[in-house]
Amino acid sequence: xxxxxxxxxxxxxxxxxxxxxxxxxxxxxxxxxxxxxxxxxxxxxxxxxxxxxxxxxxxxxxxxxxxxxxxxxxxxxxxxxxxxxxxxxxxxxxxxxxxxxxxxxxxxxxxxxxxxxxxxxxxxxxxxxxxxxxxxxxxxxxxxxxxxxxxxxxxxxxxxxxxxxxxxxxxxxxxxxxxxxxxxxxxxxxxxxxxxxxxxxxxxxx
Amino acid sequence: xxxxxxxxxxxxxxxxxxxxxxxxxxxxxxxxxxxxxxxxxxxxxxxxxxxxxxxxxxxxxxxxxxxxxxxxxxxxxxxxxxxxxxxxxxxxxxxxxxxxxxxxxxxxxxxxxxxxxxxxxxxxxxxxxxxxxxxxxxxxxxxxxxxxxxxxxxxxxxxxxxxxxxxxxxxxxxxxxxxxxxxxxxxxxxxxxxxxxxxxxxxxxxxxxxxxxxxxxx
Ligand SMILES: [Zn+2]
Numbered sequence: 001x002x003x004x005x006x007x008x009x010x011x012x013x014x015x016x017x018x019x020x021x022x023x024x025x026x027x028x029x030x031x032x033x034x035x036x037x038x039x040x041x042x043x044x045x046x047x048x049x050x051x052x053x054x055x056x057x058x059x060x061x062x063x064x065x066x067x068x069x070x071x072x073x074x075x076x077x078x079x080x081x082x083x084x085x086x087x088x089x090x091x092x093x094x095x096x097x098x099x100x101x102x103x104x105x106x107x108x109x110x111x112x113x114x115x116x117x118x119x120x121x122x123x124x125x126x127x128x129x130x131x132x133x134x135x136x137x138x139x140x141x142x143x144x145x146x147x148x149x150x151x152x153x154x155x156x157x158x159x160x161x162x163x164x165x166x167x168x169x170x171x172x173x174x175x176x177x178x179x180x181x182x183x184x185x186x187x188x189x190x191x192x193x194x195x196x197x198x199x200x201x202x203x204x205x206x
Numbered sequence: 207x208x209x210x211x212x213x214x215x216x217x218x219x220x221x222x223x224x225x226x227x228x229x230x231x232x233x234x235x236x237x238x239x240x241x242x243x244x245x246x247x248x249x250x251x252x253x254x255x256x257x258x259x260x261x262x263x264x265x266x267x268x269x270x271x272x273x274x275x276x277x278x279x280x281x282x283x284x285x286x287x288x289x290x291x292x293x294x295x296x297x298x299x300x301x302x303x304x305x306x307x308x309x310x311x312x313x314x315x316x317x318x319x320x321x322x323x324x325x326x327x328x329x330x331x332x333x334x335x336x337x338x339x340x341x342x343x344x345x346x347x348x349x350x351x352x353x354x355x356x357x358x359x360x361x362x363x364x365x366x367x368x369x370x371x372x373x374x375x376x377x378x379x380x381x382x383x384x385x386x387x388x389x390x391x392x393x394x395x396x397x398x399x400x401x402x403x404x405x406x407x408x409x410x411x412x413x414x415x416x417x418x419x420x421x422x423x424x
Contacts, residue, residue, distance in 0.1 A: 045276075097259075100252070174227075
């Protein structure tokens, strides 16, 4: 009988990766991303990549980007997850929320050939009182994401429509107005109503 | 800094969605750099982005994509200049950081062009629709009464401006659309400098305004 050393096992990589998945099973994506920020551990990164890269690509594709470009933008986004993980704050956002903003900037910069203007992050770090203005109670951000998803699913259809057109098609108020053939004011009031409802759920009031 | 006029919910939402035209996004990013209140208002719409990302059915990823990325993790970060800027405290400057990357750190010594008597401007990159300009209005200078076909965002950087809605000072943003007619007036001794972005042509409501509109570039 052949005695294969564990190191030569062709299934070893897959096995290790499965073992890591078990090792991290008890952790949420948000906790994993926070850990990556501290440890820069490739095993942690692989888990995050497996979960988020296919979703980031799905988001970028919905913006109307060709598949080959979407692959490239997905890789760039996931690379910035590795590079910027130390800036992630698990008390302020879920992993999915933070990765969404990275994917958004990556794809808009490419589509517009101009950098999407970002506010200066460093001032956020200096602002310890921020949560006093508007914040969520100190709970797991993954739960916040679930609550927000529930809220999205209960929006009236005309509000959900402007939400999807904004997030998944990147359409401005003016574009939505002409697409749906409704006045600019109606587009904005639908968005405002949706915001109100989403905020209630986000705060845990609904 | 005490800021009294903030962004509309609909503007913040579209900024977060990545759906705001370039010039308007610039004004928003500048206001956010100055305003704690509006920065905290980003968090709910950002959570919407996160929830939507999580809800998407995963797309197919090439088998070698992970390996390619793993190979690149040790590469020097070509974007390190901007990421260094992101973690370094920015020196307080009169010019908010997103605008400073376009015009530098000072509002003085810029090459202003004359629009109409009392008003000078500098053109900034814009989307396909509307305009983005830095405006300098002389003391007592008025912008002719106008309404908007679309949105008009104005951020005060120096001096002050009054209109039918109120008085705007440094950091304040006026976030208007076609529901409003107004006639802004630079009401302080030093005049004012503001950053303006529109996403459609504005509509001057007086005959004189309509006559000079071609000259103004709005
Ligand atoms: Zn504000």
